[in-house]
Amino acid sequence: MATVVDIFTGALAAVASTTADLTADAALLQTLDDRELLAAQRSAAQSRRRLDACAALLAGEIAHRSRRDLGHDGLAQREGFRTPEALLQTTTGVSFREAATMVQVGGLVHDAITDHPNTDDAAGGTADTGRPWLRAVGAAVVAGAVSVEQARSIRMGLGEPRTEDTGIRVTLEDLSTAAEVLLSEAAQLDADRLFKRARELRDDLDERGITEREQAIHAERAIRRTRRPNGLNRYIIDPDIESSAFWDEVYDTLTSPRRGGPRFVTETGKAWAASIATDPRTTEQYVHDAITELLRIGTAADPAKPIIGTKRPAVRVLVTADTLQRRAGHGRIEGSDLPVSVETVERIACTQGTIPILFDDHGQVLNLGREQRLFSPKQRIALAARDGGCMDPDCDRPASWTEAHHIKHWARDLGNTDIADGILLCWYHHLLIHNNHWEIEYRDGSYWLIPPPDVDPEQTPRRMRSKSKALHDLTREQDRGPDREQEQERERVRRHADDGTAQRDRGTG
Numbered sequence: 166m167a168t169v170v171d172i173f174t175g176a177l178a179a180v181a182s183t184t185a186d187l188t189a190d191a192a193l194l195q196t197l198d199d200r201e202l203l204a205a206q207r208s209a210a211q212s213r214r215r216l217d218a219c220a221a222l223l224a225g226e227i228a229h230r231s232r233r234d235l236g237h238d239g240l241a242q243r244e245g246f247r248t249p250e251a252l253l254q255t256t257t258g259v260s261f262r263e264a265a266t267m268v269q270v271g272g273l274v275h276d277a278i279t280d281h282p283n284t285d286d287a288a289g290g291t292a293d294t295g296r297p298w299l300r301a302v303g304a305a306v307v308a309g310a311v312s313v314e315q316a317r318s319i320r321m322g323l324g325e326p327r328t329e330d331t332g333i334r335v336t337l338e339d340l341s342t343a344a345e346v347l348l349s350e351a352a353q354l355d356a357d358r359l360f361k362r363a364r365e366l367r368d369d370l371d372e373r374g375i376t377e378r379e380q381a382i383h384a385e386r387a388i389r390r391t392r393r394p395n396g397l398n399r400y401i402i403d404p405d406i407e408s409s410a411f412w413d414e415v416y417d418t419l420t421s422p423r424r425g426g427p428r429f430v431t432e433t434g435k436a437w438a439a440s441i442a443t444d445p446r447t448t449e450q451y452v453h454d455a456i457t458e459l460l461r462i463g464t465a466a467d468p469a470k471p472i473i474g475t476k477r478p479a480v481r482v483l484v485t486a487d488t489l490q491r492r493a494g495h496g497r498i499e500g501s502d503l504p505v506s507v508e509t510v511e512r513i514a515c516t517q518g519t520i521p522i523l524f525d526d527h528g529q530v531l532n533l534g535r536e537q538r539l540f541s542p543k544q545r546i547a548l549a550a551r552d553g554g555c556m557d558p559d560c561d562r563p564a565s566w567t568e569a570h571h572i573k574h575w576a577r578d579l580g581n582t583d584i585a586d587g588i589l590l591c592w593y594h595h596l597l598i599h600n601n602h603w604e605i606e607y608r609d610g611s612y613w614l615i616p617p618p619d620v621d622p623e624q625t626p627r628r629m630r631s632k633s634k635a636l637h638d639l640t641r642e643q644d645r646g647p648d649r650e651q652e653q654e655r656e657r658v659r660r661h662a663d664d665g666t667a668q669r670d671r672g673t674g
Contacts, residue, residue, distance in 0.1 A: 217313040218306045225271025270316045277303030298340035305348050314356035319347050322363020335371045419455050420448055483550050483635030484510045497635040540569040548589050553633030555591040562591035570595055572605040
């Protein structure tokens, strides 16, 4: 006699076998006319809703057996996973978002088919159990009337009931009625439009909630910087509502010629639109370059009303004179660990000019003596090229975050404002040096950090090493001196030979 498991897995196996037959012979699709093709697509969508409903049912039961009150005896934790989402992600190969959606909607399905809905969230806290206003949505998923994504849109769009002492409230009955309205409209709305419709109904019910949501979004506005796998930074923008509208307007204006925007009637507008439509860059690349240029223009505008202080952002590229002369090798953009090609060095030099910085054998540059108290802008550029950032051994602050410190104090030691007597320190370590009585000495071509006696009674010097990749490149070139000269001589011989061959070719042509 067949068990429930046999029936359940047999039905799924039959579906899998049928779909495998269809996908194995894709040539069958080419025999369908347009009407038959669209009908087949609708049938596939309906079948997928049924399969997703089954998957949600399983996910809901997994979440129920992994609920928090079971602790380590819950299914997910017994299998070695902290949450049911993690268990589903591993066993099904889906993304975390998909697994979370299945658990969320699975809670709705669980409530719809059980007499005793669970009121305790799953271990991960995302299972939608104990939400009776969404029980009809769970039943619709089971019946195949709405997809899992549509159910998620309804759940996210409607939100939770809200009661207040002021009498302004959204009741369970209000949300149940709204859910019925959304289910009646679901056949004509995809998941994205269904979410927007759910938000509209929630806003109609909860005028106070509009203000609260706006305030919450405003409080969460942010631009975050994270590290990409290639070593560069990624910027993530989370705008508030007003800023989002502005960003959207800028984005749409920049990309409208490629995205079916309004036609231009003036000759200038037509020419601009044509240039954007035929630009070889991808839309993403074009938007990146355009917004970067807008930022450059903005930072250079009206110095009487500075947005970012008196110091304007600039890109400085560091390269050895030999590399520029030979047009071979690489340079470094200050603040970045990644090298750039000599072609990029030449392009930046062409647009921004160059400031030559001469280093001696110890990595030092020319001095200005004691004529001024503060290090000059050119000296700061030289220090940044030499030090590459805060020189404290354990600090990773870039040069743009540092202050120039006199290792021979201006007042105490009558020190000079010379490059050799200056060193870059971030604000924190600059304060630490002065307030905690650390000293810095320069000898044998290196800087040494001397701790105070209460930190190290022996006051053992700690070597401070430059963070400048460009200076490291220069040192490496100097270390390769004879080999580099031989390489240059071979290059001159090769070019001479090539020139002679070219002349012979022209003579025989």
